[in-house]
Amino acid sequence: MHPDVVVVGAGIIGAACAQALKARGLDVLVLDRHGPASGTSSAGEGNVLVSDKEPGPELDLALASRELWPDLGADAEWEEKGGLVVATTPEAAEPLKAFAAAQRAAGIDACELTPQEALSHEPHLNPDITAAVHYLQDAQLNPVKATKALLRGIRIINAEVSTTDGRSVTTSDGVISCGAVVNATGPWARNFGVNVLPRRGVVLVTTPIPGTIRHKVYDADYVGAVASGDADLQTSGVVESTQAGTVLIGSSRQRKGFDDTIESKVLKALARKAIALFPMLTDVPVMRAYGGFRPYAPDHLPIIGEDPRTPGLWHATGHEGAGVGLAPATGRLLAELLTGATPLVDPHPFRVDRPEVMV
Amino acid sequence: MVDSEPEAGGQFLRGRAKFEHRGVTHLKNTEAWLVEDRTLHLRGPKQLHFDALVIATGAYDRPLPFPGWDGPGVITAGAAQALAKQGVTLAERVIVAGTGPFLLPVATALLDLGATLVGVYEASSPTRWLRESKAVLANRHKIAELASYRKVLSHLETRTAVIAKHGDRVTVAKLDRHWRPVSHRTEHADLVCIGHGFLPRTDLVPNAKRTNDFLDVDERQQTSIPGVYAAGEVTGIGGADLAEAEGIIAGAAAAHQEPPARALEAVRKGRLFAQALARAHAIQPGWQTWLNPDTTVCRCEKVSLQDLSDATSMRELKLTSRVAMGRCQGRICARNAAELTGIPFDGQRRVIAVPIPLGELAALPEEPS
Ligand SMILES: Cc1cc2nc3c(=O)[nH]c(=O)nc-3n(C[C@H](O)[C@H](O)[C@H](O)COP(=O)(O)OP(=O)(O)OC[C@H]3O[C@@H](n4cnc5c(N)ncnc54)[C@H](O)[C@@H]3O)c2cc1C
Ligand SMILES: Cc1cc2nc3c(=O)[nH]c(=O)nc-3n(C[C@H](O)[C@H](O)[C@H](O)COP(=O)(O)OP(=O)(O)OC[C@H]3O[C@@H](n4cnc5c(N)ncnc54)[C@H](O)[C@@H]3O)c2cc1C
Numbered sequence: 001m002h003p004d005v006v007v008v009g010a011g012i013i014g015a016a017c018a019q020a021l022k023a024r025g026l027d028v029l030v031l032d033r034h035g036p037a038s039g040t041s042s043a044g045e046g047n048v049l050v051s052d053k054e055p056g057p058e059l060d061l062a063l064a065s066r067e068l069w070p071d072l073g074a075d076a077e078w079e080e081k082g083g084l085v086v087a088t089t090p091e092a093a094e095p096l097k098a099f100a101a102a103q104r105a106a107g108i109d110a111c112e113l114t115p116q117e118a119l120s121h122e123p124h125l126n127p128d129i130t131a132a133v134h135y136l137q138d139a140q141l142n143p144v145k146a147t148k149a150l151l152r153g154i155r156i157i158n159a160e161v162s163t164t165d166g167r168s169v170t171t172s173d174g175v176i177s178c179g180a181v182v183n184a185t186g187p188w189a190r191n192f193g194v195n196v197l198p199r200r201g202v203v204l205v206t207t208p209i210p211g212t213i214r215h216k217v218y219d220a221d222y223v224g225a226v227a228s229g230d231a232d233l234q235t236s237g238v239v240e241s242t243q244a245g246t247v248l249i250g251s252s253r254q255r256k257g258f259d260d261t262i263e264s265k266v267l268k269a270l271a272r273k274a275i276a277l278f279p280m281l282t283d284v285p286v287m288r289a290y291g292g293f294r295p296y297a298p299d300h301l302p303i304i305g306e307d308p309r310t311p312g313l314w315h316a317t318g319h320e321g322a323g324v325g326l327a328p329a330t331g332r333l334l335a336e337l338l339t340g341a342t343p344l345v346d347p348h349p350f351r352v353d354r355p356e357v358m359v
Numbered sequence: 360m361v362d363s364e365p366e367a368g369g370q371f372l373r374g375r376a377k378f379e380h381r382g383v384t385h386l387k388n389t390e391a392w393l394v395e396d397r398t399l400h401l402r403g404p405k406q407l408h409f410d411a412l413v414i415a416t417g418a419y420d421r422p423l424p425f426p427g428w429d430g431p432g433v434i435t436a437g438a439a440q441a442l443a444k445q446g447v448t449l450a451e452r453v454i455v456a457g458t459g460p461f462l463l464p465v466a467t468a469l470l471d472l473g474a475t476l477v478g479v480y481e482a483s484s485p486t487r488w489l490r491e492s493k494a495v496l497a498n499r500h501k502i503a504e505l506a507s508y509r510k511v512l513s514h515l516e517t518r519t520a521v522i523a524k525h526g527d528r529v530t531v532a533k534l535d536r537h538w539r540p541v542s543h544r545t546e547h548a549d550l551v552c553i554g555h556g557f558l559p560r561t562d563l564v565p566n567a568k569r570t571n572d573f574l575d576v577d578e579r580q581q582t583s584i585p586g587v588y589a590a591g592e593v594t595g596i597g598g599a600d601l602a603e604a605e606g607i608i609a610g611a612a613a614a615h616q617e618p619p620a621r622a623l624e625a626v627r628k629g630r631l632f633a634q635a636l637a638r639a640h641a642i643q644p645g646w647q648t649w650l651n652p653d654t655t656v657c658r659c660e661k662v663s664l665q666d667l668s669d670a671t672s673m674r675e676l677k678l679t680s681r682v683a684m685g686r687c688q689g690r691i692c693a694r695n696a697a698e699l700t701g702i703p704f705d706g707q708r709r710v711i712a713v714p715i716p717l718g719e720l721a722a723l724p725e726e727p728s
Binding site: 037206244262270274284 | 670672
């Protein structure tokens with residue numbers, strides 16, 4: 001066995017890399033210690049968002065991904081549900097409108113709505129909102145099904161990788177030599193030399209109330225929470241339904257290593273913010289809470305490229321809270337760089353050789 | 360003492376236990392939903408801060424699926440017993456089916472309420488108990504208990520199971536020792552009560568060590584979490600007397616007292632019985648042949664056998680097929696789905712023990728002081 005490329009990690013990013021490499025004719029082997037989508041990729045809401053990104057390299061990657069997902073995610077409950085971002089205080093209204101205007105200039109479909117119009121889109125929304133923007137490109141899929149769809153026809157072996165030199169990987173079952181190695185181990189990517197850390201997120205799931213909430217609806221303060229580097233708990237209201245009718249409630253961000261205990265203060269903050277958006281949720285029971293660890297780089301940009309210290313070792317990680325949305329373009333970019341083709345977006349901002357990234 | 364029921368007594372003594380004890384505050388109709396460090400969160404919301412906690416939340420019946428089990432006229436044996444204890448007449452013609460001695464008191468209760476008992480079907484072979492003489496000799500009182508069910512023993516058929524129900528037509532099969540049907544006949548019944556063993560209710564302590572889903576405890580009933588004790592069916596299934604003895608030990612240990620020697624001895628003997636029970640009535644894989652491709656496995660999300668996808672972990676299985684994702688959160692179906700797919704059962708860590716309205720979460724205090 002001597003595959004052209006070994007991809008370590010069968011999360012959505014590893015799967016997208018493997019798919020793109022295979023599409024370019026390479027022989028790919030994927031290794032994961034627990035199987036497909038067993039890490040962060042099964043812990044998210046599965047949103048493919050452009051709404052939360054300001055103009056810049058991450059938005060470029062997101063827009064490129066948004067083009068690719070409808071084909072790749074067709075079997076993965078792909079739904080173009082649209083996002084509704086709302087301001088809940090008078091002070092938040094103008095910044096939201098300005099943010100949307102800048103996004104529009106960068107090619108995003110961001111439609112300003114009056115509060116009344118927003119209520120006609122989302123009848124249960126708190127009538128006290130002060131501004132709203134409708135993002136038509138925001139979509140959702142089932143990340144586990146999407147991961148499996150990307151991996152179709154690709155060899156996967158359950159094995160843990162301990163080390164790699166870029167030309168081989170040492171696994172729990174022996175050494176596999178190969179042409180190149182892709183580190184797609186998400187929040188565990190630090191084990192292979194890049195500064196990726198876990199940022200905890202918790203999601204609440206209610207009993208089904210089909211048809212009540214139609215879009216992904218979130219408070220405009222979410223964008224600030226995402227960009228923050230603060231270790232303390234940050235929460236903002238993010239509410240949406242799944243196709244099964246359950247309502248998913250986020251979002252929390254907390255740096256506390258790989259500690260996965262559920263804290264009542266997180267549940268409280270999430271519940272309060274969800275009720276602030278949709279008062280009718282007050283009496284709806286939560287039946288489950290779950291969480292995961294977003295893989296983040298200190299400068300909040302994904303890491304996609306070859307490691308200058310270890311030729312043959314490539315990284316595709318650090319997607320933080322947007323890995324599902326960014327997966328297809330990440331895979332494509334990595335495959336293009338690895339095969340010497342013209343990249344679909346400027347790869348420079350994502351290079352490994354960044355001061356915050358090299359450890 | 361926190362309990363979700365209006366009266367003390369649990370599954371066995373429900374309504375009959377006259378519990379009153381000076382120094383014990385009994386919070387009735389109160390559900391606990393989360394243990395956070397030394398705080399027990401109750402519905403309300405309300406918090407109790409503890410030095411020691413005893414988990415005695417019992418177990419619930421495991422139903423095995425068969426065509427028609429999700430339709431009208433099929434309930435769990437535990438539910439039937441609870442209703443019977445309230446004096447509710449459930450149906451005219453009833454069948455009690457599954458495995459384990461607890462089918463007998465249920466059948467007795469239904470008979471006492473005037474139902475016609477069509478049959479009591481035990482899937483296992485009684486000869487399995489012949490290998491358990493040590494446990495039986497240590498627990499002779501259990502034989503005496505058996506005698507109190509003589510009214511229903513004449514209806515008992517072993518190596519027999521209900522494998523389908525369509526309307527009031529019930530398919531009753533004779534089984535081989537792997538529980539594969541070898542022959543069958545049709546009976547008529549309005550109600551089938553099923554119980555194929557029990558699953559412990561351990562959601563309050565998702566991180567405590569467990570074996571085969573039951574909480575591990577030391578000789579003082581302490582779990583792997585210091586200061587958290589467990590007693591009764593959360594540690595294993597051995598009947599009400601074992602549960603009570605474990606409770607005596609856990610209570611004493613939690614209060615830093617020496618447990619009475621009698622209770623320790625009762626637990627020693629009771630555990631022999633519990634282990635024998637687990638062996639003699641172990642679920643055999645042949646039940647999986649009772650299902651058709653379109654037989655429901657998960658009732659909440661209407662997932663049938665053919666919908667169970669290829670997966671390597673429970674999480675992957677759940678997120679691709681939606682099995683165990685509904686109201687019961689897999690309490691009823693997750694174990695069955697794991698066995699049907701060959702996926703290792705991971706004990707289903709659920710961090711919220713009972714559903715809780717968002718409004719109550721929003722009303723939690725800032726810090727559990
Ligand atoms: C609560 C929450 C909500 C989210 N919501 C969204 C959302 O709506 N939209 C969105 O775009 N993103 C969302 N995200 C972020 C998204 O889930 C992640 O960015 C994405 O899943 C990262 O994928 P990955 O493949 O890099 O990592 P993972 O999915 O964690 O995959 C890494 C894999 O590597 C394997 N692995 C690790 N080390 C080794 C080793 N040594 N050997 C072998 N295998 C190994 C692991 O088993 C794992 O399967 C959310 C995250 C959280 C926590
Ligand atoms: C159908 C059936 C027939 C049986 N027949 C016999 C018999 O004839 N002889 C015999 O010896 N044994 C019998 N048993 C077994 C006997 O019922 C149990 O051994 C005994 O009840 C176990 O006691 P326990 O305290 O562990 O659990 P339980 O009696 O189940 O008590 C648990 C209590 O905890 C409460 N609770 C659970 N979760 C929460 C929560 N989150 N918050 C607050 N409260 C909660 C429950 O409401 C319940 O009141 C039978 C059991 C069944 C199901």
